[in-house]
Amino acid sequence: MPPFKKIDSLTEICSEWVWRWLHHCLDYQAAPRERMRQREYVLATLNPNIRQQLLNRILSLQMNDVMLSGKCMLLEMLGDRSTQWVDLSQSGYGYVDEVFHFYRTLTLGLLINITRLGLICNVKTKVDCKYLLDINCTFYRVLNQMRHLQWVTLGGVGDRTILATLGANCYQLEHLNVQDSVRVDDDAVAALLLKNPQAVDGLSKKQVLDTALPSNPCCKTLSFVCVCGTQVSLVSAALLLRYVPALTSFGGSVEGGSLSSLIELLQPEKGVTKLNLNKFWDSKILPHQASLMNVACPKLTFLMTTASSLPSLHFLYPIASLTVELSFHGCAADIYSYLGARGENLKTLIFTDNLNCLLDMAWLMELTPNLEQIESSLYIEEGYEIVGWKLLKEATVTVNSSKTLLTLLSHTPNVRHLSINFLPQPYMETFECINDDLIINVISAGGLMRLEKLTITECAITIKGLNWLFLHCAELTYIARLLFWKNVSQEDIHQLHVQANQNNWQLTIVLR
Secondary structure: OOOOOOOOOOOHHHHHHHHHHHHHHHOOOOOHHHHHHHHHHHHHHOOOHHHHHHHHHHHHHOOOOOOHHHHHHHHHHHHOOOOOOOEOOOOEEEEEHHHHHHHHHHHHHOOOOEEEEEEEEEEOOOHHHHHHHHHHHHHHHOOOOOOOHHHHHHHHOOOOOHHHHHHHOOOOOOEEOOOOOOOOOOOHHHHHHEEHHHHHHOOOHHHHHOOOOOOOHHHOOOOOOOOOOOOEEEEEEEEHHOOOOOOOOOOOOOOOOOOHHHHHHHHOOOOOOOOOOOEEOOOOHHHHHHHHHHOOOOOOOOOEEEEEEEEHHHOOOOOOOEEEEOOOOOOOHHHHHHHHHHHHHHEEEEOOOOOOOEEEEEEEEHOOOOOEEEEEEOOOOOOOOOOOOOOEEEEEEEEHHHOOOOOOOOOOOOOOOEEEEEEEOOOOOOOOOOHHHHHHHHHOOOOOOOOOOOEOOOEEHHHHHHHHHHHOOOOEEEOOOOHHHHOHHHHHHHHHHHHHHHOOEEEEEEEE
């Protein structure tokens, strides 16, 4: 049976009721003076730790549950100078007018001692971009007083002034994410890192790497800077590599050129400049660049690249996580060649845009015995020994036959998260081949015992197969997408909800 919902602790129950009471107070749309009295009462009644716990709970709720404007009103009621975390970045995105409300709340509450600040704005139109600068101006004053920031995400709203302020004032800044910010360019990155950013105007990448200039305090502490989706070029990447010695990741690809070529430029005539990068994104890596990265980036464990780099990856020391964008091309020979040399060390293997490059699952299992996560299109051939993926925990697969799926499920005893897309060969099989008999055979053979999440795009499993899953998969907490399961009716879904509630199951049933 699925796991039962745990009984909340007394602290969690009290927090839930206080949060509901606070949310109820907002429904009355009280006048400003009455809201001020509510704030004074809350601040006097609840100690800072409890208020911070409540804020973390409220701000983490998804935007479709509580709008950003409602979260700002609750932040206005609960926040003061003792507040340390104000992170909305994990709950979805807001819009430009809501960002103004957020800035106003930070200013009115004087939340100047926060160490974690997060917000993502959906800047959809040119009109939004036009008004964004005026809205950001309302934030500069309070930002100047936020000298304890360590973790900052300002997706979509970053600009030169914000980055310059963070660079000059924040001596403990470790994490900075300004992805998709249209006002972040090379000048903004220079203002973040350098005391005199005008000194690099007009310099080439090589000149930037060879020039030593006074840097801002944040350069000593930064370890993560994400500028993907902005207006920066490789000049900014050169600045980051030159002046941020502890940099571990760019958080994504940097437009405008090859990072591998930039690392090559960074090297002196004699010796090697070593970097702390452990995650790397590049569309094209040449063989000599891969050899150089072995020495220049000895801590590298994650690589995301395209199919054109596959012939060069043999020269890289074994990495643990590899993501390859295939762009709907067939590259099976290059993939097998790489995995034959380096596959034993892989724990994560992801092929994106992979419809025309089906890979033989028997070969993959033999070449990558320690794999824990796979995302690929798979098929199976007759006559090969199946060794299995004993350590596999997460699989997102597209399969072309029920036999391929049966083989996968029977040889992955520890799989926890399973997502299946069934694209059979024409005139061979249909979705009806994924049925109760397949599920019963797999479970009877000891498969799916550790399953926690199951997603199938389309199948013929009935309520009988679901009950088998519930009966034998003791950790199953998520199942989708039932609206596309042709043999499960609306009445069946209703009864599942009733059964889950009556038995207090911790079970999420997703229709689409």
